[in-house]
Amino acid sequence: DTAVSQTPKYLVTQMGNDKSIKCEQNLGHDTMYWYKQDSKKFLKIMFSYNNKELIINETVPNRFSPKSPDKAHLNLHINSLELGDSAVYFCASSPLSKRQSHYGYTFGSGTRLTVV
Amino acid sequence: QKEVEQNSGPLSVPEGAIASLNCTYSDRGSQSFFWYRQYSGKSPELIMFIYSNGDKEDGRFTAQLNKASQYVSLLIRDSQPSDSATYLCAVPGTALIFGKGTTLSVSS
Numbered sequence: 001d002t003a004v005s006q007t008p009k010y011l012v013t014q015m016g017n018d019k020s021i022k023c024e025q026n027l028g029h030d031t032m033y034w035y036k037q038d039s040k041k042f043l044k045i046m047f048s049y050n051n052k053e054l055i056i057n058e059t060v061p062n063r064f065s066p067k068s069p070d071k072a073h074l075n076l077h078i079n080s081l082e083l084g085d086s087a088v089y090f091c092a093s094s095p096l097s098k099r100q101s102h103y104g105y106t107f108g109s110g111t112r113l114t115v116v
Numbered sequence: 117q118k119e120v121e122q123n124s125g126p127l128s129v130p131e132g133a134i135a136s137l138n139c140t141y142s143d144r145g146s147q148s149f150f151w152y153r154q155y156s157g158k159s160p161e162l163i164m165f166i167y168s169n170g171d172k173e174d175g176r177f178t179a180q181l182n183k184a185s186q187y188v189s190l191l192i193r194d195s196q197p198s199d200s201a202t203y204l205c206a207v208p209g210t211a212l213i214f215g216k217g218t219t220l221s222v223s224s
Binding site: 106110 | 124150152154158159161162165209211217
């Protein structure tokens with residue numbers, strides 16, 4: 001009965017490859033997110049998405065694209081992987097679609113991506 | 117762009133002591149503040165949130181807000197080795213904006 005689940009937990013791949021990370025939430029939340037946590041533990045928002053609006057952090061390269069088949073799923077697709085993409089990627093969800101959320105987020109367990 | 121600043125630490129305290137973690141925020145209009153705890157290799161988990169109208173206590177944890185100086189504190193009383201983790205402060209923007217976290221180490 002995991003609330004926010006991500007797969008795979010670990011992903012090792014070569015530069016230039018294309019990969020996807022999947023995320024599913026069973027909390028009935030309206031909004032989902034992708035965060036990147038680098039080696040210094042800095043947790044940085046990449047995307048926030050509900051069924052009406054996609055908000056993209058302007059610093060995210062366009063090689064990264066979120067894909068949402070339905071409200072409970074938000075996958076992250078990465079093209080032409082680079083060494084600097086190595087990080088832990090966290091999916092999260094929250095119950096509100098308003099920008100000023102007053103509720104904390106529930107995080108998935110993370111996907112550790114290593115690009116070699 | 118909203119920003120959240122935290123001292124990365126490590127902050128080391130002996131078991132039973134009070135640990136004080138601070139976070140400064142750039143947007144004076146921020147109305148709510150979140151504290152997350154992240155154990156090594158794990159995902160962040162919400163431990164406390166407060167609104168701009170007052171402090172909050174929950175068990176051994178107290179969150180305090182100083183609006184004039186734009187900082188929010190997390191106090192952990194009777195610190196335990198199990199409190200050793202990275203503590204992340206966050207404020208709402210288009211999504212939650214996190215600080216870089218403070219690593220707390222509680223020695224027994």
